[in-house]
Amino acid sequence: MTSNLTNPMNLNDSLDVLRRETVAAISEASDSETLAAIEAGAVGRESPIAAARRSLGKMAPEERRDAGRLINDVAKELEALVEERREELRADERAAKITAEAIDVTVDYTRLPQGRLHIIQQVMDEVCDIFVGLGYHIAEGPEAELAWYNFDALNTPPDHPGRLESDTMYLDYGKPEDEMLLRAHTSPIQARYMETHEPPVYIVAPGRAYRNDTIDASHLPVFHQIEGLAVDESIEFSDLKGTLAEFARQFFGSTTQVRMRPHFFPFTEPSAELDVSCFNCDGGESSCRVCKGVGWLEMLGCGMVDPNVFTAVGYDPEEVTGFAFGMGVERLAMVRHGIDSIRHFVDNDVRFLNQFPG
């Protein structure tokens, strides 16, 4: 039947038949292979269309033009339909593949390594960053330290109980007159820093500190402190309060309130303890597990730098004023994260450490 295409007398009718049959076949083609076969059969090299084209040469010139246009029109139409159908089939196949390769997103098929910084490290870095944002540098210093920096430079009297072997750990090292110890706080860093830097000074000093305490739920012989020091021409008490309030809001939450209470430290005068409002209950609940209904959480010690400290490091107390503060990193972590025993920090149980992302 399609061979009739080479017969000009029947060309019109034959093309029409081919067209109709092929159009129907294209629309019924259900995969790209079938479609390719239909395409080849209709317009391919061996197809009736190709044969018809080849036969055009035998036609009279006046017939050739009309017949050629007729053949081309049908060929173009069929090719376009094939292409259209091919796109449809491709889309179907893509959709089928996508459906078939579905995964269950609730399953961990692959796990990449992910470690943790120790929660103490995290808190230390975070506190330091808060103070960096307030204009502070970070200063560090030796842990095996001269008693002079740990006590004398900080206005600690020679008979202060903190100097007793029951409180402070001493080292057998060096000359007897340069008594050596494991620093009992990170304040020696402040004294060292002031010795080697002119005011203004805005530093925080993070690090380990040592006390002769047996391990229990609230004591470790080694713990971490962050001490801060600001020395400038006109530092006032309100600057201390405002700075620590800003710290507390950044660390515990933006609605945190602070309260200072008078206290005593040898290296500051006036001295104070800083309480922060309970972040858990905002100071409102008598059953609060964090503050036990007190509403305030005792957080750190602070005060205006004692003039004797300035003198010891070569600053003129008539020229500068300053404030200092010191906080226990373990305490900050315990309070904010509800950690019930300080022992967890040195147990290094991976199941504990992994709980704190960061």
Place this chain on the structure above:
Amino acid sequence: MRVSLNWLREYVDLPTDDVSELKRAFDMLGHAVEEVEHFTAGWTDVYIGKVLRVAPHPNADAIRVTHVDLGDGEEHQIICGAWNFEAGAVVPVAIPGAVLPGGFEIGTRAIRGVESHGMICSERELGLGELHEGIMVLDDDAPIGAPFESILALPDVVFDLEITNNRPDVMGMVGVARELAAWYETDVKYPDVTLDTVAGDPRLEVVITATDGCNRFVAREMRDVSIGAAPLWMTERLRKAGVRAISNIVDVSNYVMLEMGHPMHAFDADAIAGDRLEVRWAAAGETLETLDGEVRELTGDDLVIVDDEGPTSLAAVMGGARSEVVDTTSRVIMEAASWNPPTVMYTSRRHDLRSEASARFERGVDPNLADDANARACKLLQEIGGGVILETVIDEHPNRFEPVAVNLNERTVQRLLGTGFDLARAESLLRRLHLDVAVGSELEVTVPTYRPDLTRPADLVEEIARLADFDTFAETVPTGPAGGLLIEQRRSRLAHNLLRGAGLIQAINLPFVAEEELAAFNSDTVDGVAPLVVTVRNPLREDQAKLRQSLLPGLLRKVRENRNRGLETVALFESGRVFFAQPWADDERVPEQPVRLAVAITGPFGGEGMGSQSSLADATTALALVRNLADGLGVAIERRPGTQAGFHPTRTAELAVDGAVLGYAGELHPELAEAFEISGRVAIIELDLDPLVADQPSVQMRQVSTYPHVDFDLSFEVDIGTNAGGLVAATVGVSELVESASIFDDYRSGSGERAVAIRYRLRAPDRTLDSDEIAGEREKMINEAAAQGAVLRGGSGTEAQ
């Protein structure tokens, strides 16, 4: 310091009863309230009664039948098992319907056939103390028929205050009252210390030879004192203060200590040998039996009071058993002495005898308080125990303390507290503390001797700030210069984060180790002993007396502990200081204490897919981590075979930066793995952190070539011990066109042959490489390899991409 509110009111009129307001006042005065305890009557329907008659019980020998007057005109028949009273005694009586502490209900019931309408109560039954041998016998003048609690100052509130070490004056009720009086701007009512005395000299003289240890020694002698129980009002106050009642003589000395803040000691005058007491330093080895029955060996740093037979009291800390007040005491030496605070501190700690008295002496008791406190004690003892007070007072006073004058100018106040504090405001605040203030161009403040903490202008500024109420200060933030992390600090954090990103968990360990542990990772031991060890003079435990020289023992212990908790993979790192007993380059005065970084990993480690296990950590893991650190920190870390104590002898690299050894990476020595009880291989690294995090020159961009690359592989036969990393470096070194090179196969035959296959990628910055050029580069590399002793086995084509 436990402060009963009812007792406190004796010395100051408080404008409020509100507990939270008072708590705030204490807190803001700097005497933090650690606890608020409410005292209430733990009973209902207990009344004061008078026993009219006592008769035997008809059916029982151990109990008696009493008739009691409860002020209602009736006689109440009550059965009682106690025998410490007779008719006429005034007693607490629980009537039928009463409920005693513990929910114990009292009713009318028959006891062995006789009806009992209530119960006469003991201390313990009322929750007032431990005594249960007899019932409570009250003062004869107690009001019959009144509720029992009406004579007990109940309800009451006790504030437990934390008194800072610089405030001896607040260690007594009077001092506490003085603080509240300053807060509320009111007056203090001081206790009565006027005495009725009789002429007479004490039987003793007192000599102070240790004048550097004793500031003052005041004593009075009392005669014919009747020893017995102290009255209920006093024992109740002691109870609320947390002090156990003992006898009127001892209770009075405790009471006055709590009231005035000056400790007191009562001797039995007849038990003192001879007629002379001496205060002297103890001789080393001397012994004294203290009140608690302990025989204590003394040192030359202890102060003792001695009589003719030797030490009779450990001065300031505890009396001696020999001169203790006993049941037969009637002649009493009441002593109020003040001692050098450090001496008391050392003695009380050395003998582990910390007490209410030592807590006061350590803060520094005012010697000028001694006479009033002593008189107060004698007065009270006379009131409750009778007897006479001899007129002549023993008063040795080797070290006199005088009030000090402190000048304070306006600038000093304003520099610290702000311009809101002019001289007039400062003056009025200081006057509230009852300080003597003279006003001129500045303030001249005379500080009484009970405030040894106020010696300098800054100390007065604190008082001004305190009374101004810290809550009234504004919150301001100073505008200082810009802050920031130092480069080394930023890079240290980067090092932490690189390890964290690689899947390691940071551990923090204590730096104390035993001597034996030091040797495990120290290659310089002599006869098994590590050199340059820093020793703690006063360690917590003898097996924790040394400071670590390596982080690995601590980490490995934690690896084992986590393994024992059932974790298959344990991957830990730590950064921290290690210590060596030699001068530190950073500061020659202190021991060397560099910061180290260490890693320990065991078990499957790395990425993990379902069904495909990650490989077990081993030396290659350690090397990969070193590579991570080097690439992440931008530091070239050289690796070469190395040996180090504790590390596997053939699976360990020595690490170096610029030729200087930095540390080691590899595997734990199998023997140590066994010693640490860790099964399987353990990847370990330990290195000095400082060289890794030191500042680096800024990296300058290299142009990235846009021309095609060429890859080819070369496979070499090498000696089994060849440093193949060096071979790669050497072959790369002869060509300027190598973009990258890596070993992708390292084959070892059973018979000791080894082949290493290297993939090179060549690329020129400015042109497409032609085949002649590539062949030339390849030839140069093969020749260089041959020069290194590596024989070409084969190679792939040079396929341009």
